[in-house]
Amino acid sequence: MSSLCSNHGHCGFCYITVVRIGNNVRMGAASINTASSTPSSPDVDVAIVGAGFAGLYMLHRARQTGFTARVFERGGGVGGTWYWNRYPGARCDVPSLEYSYQFSDELQQEWEWSEKYATQPEILRYAEHVADRFNLRRDISFNTTVTSLQWNGDVWRVATQSSDDTDQHRQGVALTARFVVLATGCLSSANIPRFPDDHLFAGRTYHTGAWPHEGVDFTGQRVAVFGTGSSGIQSIPLIAKQAAHLTVMQRTPAYSIPARNQQLSPEYVADIKANYAEFRRKNSLTRAALGGDTPTGPHGACEVSEDERRAALEARWQKGGLLFLGAFNDALTNPESNRLIADFVRDKIRSTVHDPDTARKLTPDSIIGCKRLCVDTEYYDTFNRPNVSLIDLREQPVERFTAKGIVVQNAAGTSHDESSTSGSSRRVEHEFDSIVFATGFDAMTGAISKIDITGRDGRTLSDAWSAGPVNYLGLSVHGFPNLFTITGPGSPSVLTNMIVSIQHHVEWIADCISWMKVNHSPTIEADADAQDRWVQHVNTVAGMTLYQSCSSWYLGTNVPGKPRVFMPLPGFPAYAQTCADIAHDGYRGFHT
Ligand code: NA7
DSSP states (O other), X not given: OBOOOSOOSOOOOOOOOOOOSOSSOEETTEEOOSSSOBXXXXXXXXXXXXXXXXXXXXXXXXXXXXOOEEEEOSSSSSOTHHHHOOOTTOBXXXXXXXXXXXXXXXXXXXXXXOBSSOBHXXXXXXXXXXXXXXXXXXXXXXXXXXEEEEEOSSSEEEEEEEOXXXXXXXEEEEEEEEEEEEOOOSSOSBOOOOOTTGGGOOSEEEEGGGOOTTOOOOTTOEEEXXXXXXXHHHHHHHHHHHSSEEEEEESSOOXXXXXXXXXXXXXXXXXXXXXXXXXXXXXXTSTTSOOTTSOOOSSOGGGSOHHHHHHHHXXXXXXXXXXXXXXXXXXXXXXXXXHHHXXXXXXXHHHHOSSHHHHHHHOOOSOTTTSOOXXXXXXHHHTTSTTEEEEETTTSOEEEEOSSEEEEEOOTTOOOOTTOOBXXXXXXXXXXXXXXXXXXXXXXXXXXXXXXXXXGGGOBHHHHTTTSOXXXXXTBOTTOTTEEESSOTTSSGGGSOHHHHHHHHHHHHXXXXXXXXXXXXXXXXXXXXXXXXXXXXXXXXXXXXXXXXXXXXXXXXXXXXXXXXOOSXXXXXXXXXXXXXXXXXXXXXXXX
């Protein structure tokens, strides 16, 4: 650890909690001074952006370690991605008994999950329970978007905008904080594609990541769904059961594994709960920090006979879920092994979908697991329904939207689509009442990029990240002192069970700022060299895998104009060990 010898105006480290009442600026239950904060007396120790699972635990942990904190949350309630993603069929693809906090044994013992994979409403209830149980809401400002963060040499100035109509101070509510934690979520900034004349469409449009809270009734409607990632694959079977006709607009076919969801038996839950610590420990030792009871197979897919390979894949297929890819240990490093595994899934698709042309369109030819694997319930079967049709946008690209629907180009040589209502043999207009965009997110950096962040020497984060996100440990960015990202680019993040990664980051950050307090270090900042080496390390590790062989949101290529950089770091256990070693070495690679 080296010492920061730059622009610090004073050497005090005053963790003074100043929450002054009576300055007319309402912040939830408390009032916070906006006028008379001085650099050495920030309004709060920690400002946290976001009240999803990361923000909730950061608030709790900050309080536990003796810091004051305030959370700013754009939504009207807690839960983050589970607050917004209320589309039909939304559920987690990590088992409930793993997709939950482990910081409180009382919490994990008392909470009852009903299904192997929890639905969005159940996960949201869990987040609300956590907020109530640990009395978190009093320090959360809801309906409040952080618009800018400015480092003034000692503290961060946090500017917000409220969407609460009853709030008379809608603009520019601000406070100062010693630290800022961006708990903004990796999948929280919706990616809504634009199409020619899309403003003309007279029906209703929805994005799965901003679903109406009152729900949507598609009964009797002609519905289009764009997107066949996890959100599309979860919602399509349910929308198909309601709609008069569903047209799936597919740009790239996905690989999807059956979830085999089921009610959790009381015996199984009791067994896990009796050994919860050991269950968690085993999970944290796997690459993705999940599925410790189903370890990755000991062989490569090419190292076994065809019969053995089929049997291993069939067993995982019957078990269902993301751990399918763990049948062999080289699924994402050996292209030939990957092809053999992908062939197995391709055969499953062909044997499930009755119409050969639909099956052909639904069958991916890419590396399996390169895009995040999907987990479904009756996805492929849905295409056997008479009220469901599939448009492959690679063969029939969208030409434009109209008031009634969408005009697609008919591929040369293909027959005229029977569902069309007008048009020549080269283009077809499909009429819709509603269009659903299951088109994903500006992942990992999208929500952060929406905040105007200015760090040391007036440098903005958008400048620092103009060629792609750079970050040390996925936790800290050079030039932005006392600012932390949770599950940021450069950390295992979205390649893992997110709750495990979130909990790891929150605890690392809390330990770090506690250490700073004890050591009278007013600031901490990633060192430029350490950051460069870390970015190189992430590239090297990612380069040893097949992840970069396709276009995906891991690479940012799903968002037009976003730099192509592989953002997450594969491998949780090695990463966690590195973070521990760095802290043990007095925060090696950081200036304090
Ligand atoms: P994803 O996985 O990013 O999927 C988005 C889908 O939308 C995908 O099939 C995209 O096709 C498609 N898409 C995106 N833009 C367009 C346009 N312009 N036209 C047609 N189709 C488009 O997002 P999800 O919400 O499903 O899942 C995100 C994560 O949430 C998931 O991985 C889990 O971790 C949970 P593409 O493949 O880019 O060609």
